[in-house]
Amino acid sequence: MSFVSRLEEKIGYIFGVGRVRVHPLFIALLIAAYFVGLLNAALLLFTFVILHEFGHALTAKWLGYEVEEVSLLPFGGVAKLSYARLGFSPRDEAVVAIAGPFVNFLLCILATVLYAIHLMNADFYQQWMQLNCWIGIFNLLPGLPLDGGRILRAARSRQVGYERATLEAYRVAFALAILLMGTGVLALFIGHPHLGMMLLGLFLLVTAVRGRRDVRSETMRFLDAKRRQSTSLLKIHSLAVSSSTKIREIVVQFSPDRYHIVYVLAEDGLVVAVIEEVELLDAVFEGRWLEPVGALLDK
Known part of the structure; x- marks a missing residue:
């Protein structure tokens, strides 16, 4: 060893x-x-x-x-x-x-x-x-995978959904990485080189790129965890969508610590059906990720 x-x-x-x-x-x-x-x-x-x-x-x-x-x-x-x-x-x-x-x-x-x-x-x-x-x-600093990025995601995920909050935190990380590397280059030109800042910026950029690439699989783990969690004492979060909206476009807006009710609207704006979170999650893991939500009404 x-x-x-x-x-x-x-x-x-x-x-x-x-x-x-x-x-x-x-x-x-x-x-x-x-x-x-x-x-x-x-x-x-x-x-x-x-x-x-x-x-x-x-x-x-x-x-x-x-x-x-x-x-x-x-x-x-x-x-x-x-x-x-x-x-x-x-x-x-x-x-x-x-x-x-x-x-x-x-x-x-x-x-x-x-x-x-x-x-x-x-x-x-x-x-x-x-x-x-x-x-x-x-x-x-508020960019993933740093601790500040995790705090940012935690603060935003209930408002915009887990996937969007994750993407926001990675976008901040990209901006921070460019700022750090740019500052390092500027310091070099003015005669006060700061190699550490450039390396940190590069490392943050690389890890953010890798993390951003894995967002889809992380979203699937999140959705699977929601499917397994207890639904007791969760606040209700409602969404209104047209019947042609893909199931994926709905579930990526799901937030932690919330139970989602989806109202399906007709062309005239009237509610034609109400679908619960568990039905949509079951459809995702049945491989119906890209189907319109209206397909669930035909069951």
Whole structure:
């Protein structure tokens, strides 16, 4: 077993999760830091990232989720939960997302106290504060897959539906990635290069592109989770559509924590049928995704 594998296994044991994966970019960062004499700073960063993710994992477990895998990245971590259920509860997603940056801000408070009572020197205090502020603030940027993007999706999914909220958060991520890379290039031209900003922008762009590509499959997991969930004590969300509207165009507007009633309208605007959420979800998983909703009236 390699050193990295043993490290991942030990971290997984600490987290109490099925698997921990250290991203290759993080390994490359540690190796580069060693050769330029910044290994201690990189290891400190690694520690703060672990604690950041520890906040996510513990909060998710406290809310009753099973954490299958944790990926450690230079800017934070990604927790993969059993059956990807987290995003399907806006409240839980927001609480788990904020837990990571909250840990970093608690560490800033701890450092301030230790510095005030002269248990931490000025240089170490400055390094400690910079790393934790950087991790916490960067993760609160409102673009997926960052924590801020998850908070944005949680806030928007009840209004515009899960899929549209996810797409909005990825669009913000694209804009942030371009802004970061553009700022990095500008800094280079004015004589103050900031390679880290350019790399973060590039990494955010790549992960956002990959996430955007998987939105359809994530929507299907969301719809399957809705089909399985209890319908007790859910608020009603109603939609009005024409009979020619495709089933897909309706279900992608479904929101978490809501039960949907769909009114099918005739050409004169009168209601000709009422279809419940469960009927539409059953049609989706029967392969009738692209059929008009009017086809359900012929049953």
